Amino acid sequence: MNIPAVESGQILIHAVLAHELGHALYDKEEVAKGLLPKIKLSEDLVKNLAKAMYENQLKQGNPTPELRLRKQVTQEIAGRVNGWVKELCSDAIGIRLFGPALFFAAGHLLTSFIHMDKTTETHPPPRLRVRLMIRMLKQLYSVEKWRAELQSFSRDWDEVSGGQISGGNAYDQVALETINDAALDLIAEAGSLATPAAKRYTTEKFDNDVGKLAPFFLNHIPPGEIGPYGRGVAVELASIINAGWHVYLCDFETFRKSLHPKDGDTRFTAATKLHELVLKALEISEMKTAWEEARRDSKRGKN
């Protein structure tokens, strides 16, 4: 996923980088080996498409032999399915790593910059990606207990993701029929298995972050370390980003009103302040971790 330059200062959007981490794990764990054989191309769909193409070419008087056409169709569709599954599984791993924050960030970028049904040979339509993310969130998180604002956000996207995916060519349509709901569940499962258990962002973590970290943002305190003096620990990156998103989506007006009038003057200036606080929390967390590592190394005599 690319972050447009105009959005680069908005640190919450950077949650989409979880998708890129997903790519790294997809390759490292060799997910494709186990997953792709389970997602079967329908021979009938391939045969029908090749036949239709053959008849069309026949009318124009210069047909490619039907068997060769079938091979070409299979390659085109298999290429799409392989590429799309890789992207979708990277999303699935991203959801396991960053939880709802990836979905919120992806939703923000999708509404702003990308056509929902646009496909390429390597990338599935965003509508399908949202469909997978929503499906996973419903399975992994207590969505029904979320704040009304979040539920409404998710409901709206659920409706959008359930819509018919239009556009694309005939190969895209067969690839879409191949990656059906059952295939999405296989992808979600493979994504979960590829994510180390200790790194998974769980529903318990989300509830905790919303309850304990988000109030710090509302009081202008970046929650980069948590715990009392002498026992403070670095807060995980995913926790900071999710708490930040929660404030952005649920309590933004409260946050805005709490700022100096110049900072809260417009939604943009207030959002900039929130992004700065989130970034500061990430810096504090990183500093805490790096300092402890350096202290350990200095005790071991390492430089």
Added chain:
Amino acid sequence: MILSAEKIRELLKQSGDPAERLVISPLLEERQLKPSTASVDVRLGQRFHVPLRAKLSQLDLLSPTHQADLFKYKDDTFVPIGDHFVLHPGQFVLGETLEWIHLPKNLVAFVIGKSTWGRDGLIIATAIGVHPNFSGILTLEISNVGEIPIYLYPGLAIAQLFLAVVELTAESVTPVPSAFQVQTSPRTRNVEIEDRDIIEVFKKRLEPG
């Protein structure tokens, strides 16, 4: 009443409503609070706001172009931990504390240099008062009044924060957030200069004719 290190430690241990808490974060070493002292050490952060003398002939707080002038006059520099910033004799820069400071409504703070640095000629803050309810990094007005350049290492303890209790009355109200609130890097701000209009009247009176 100035708080002892033990009292500061007690306040830092408190949980509950974030608004009512004293926060100094990250606190990297327990020794930042030394027993039987009355302050907590704070460290030098990684961002510096460096004046560019060649860009401007003067700074005039009353000038309508003051804020725009400041943009021309200052440049931002980031120094990672492990690297250093060379502060030359007579040089002035804005630095920051590594720590985020949040004061509850009944505490005030004063940021003061450490004698180890002071003896080398380093001044770290001139506007030292931090008001109740403040939340942000502290901007340090750093200058070298010594004879030779000083290396500034982000991450080292460079200042100490003294905390005192504010006597509140029934009339005490939660103040409007200051222009320096939620400051995440050393910044100059376009603060409304109080009494500007009155000084302008005096200026006009001095004009010939």
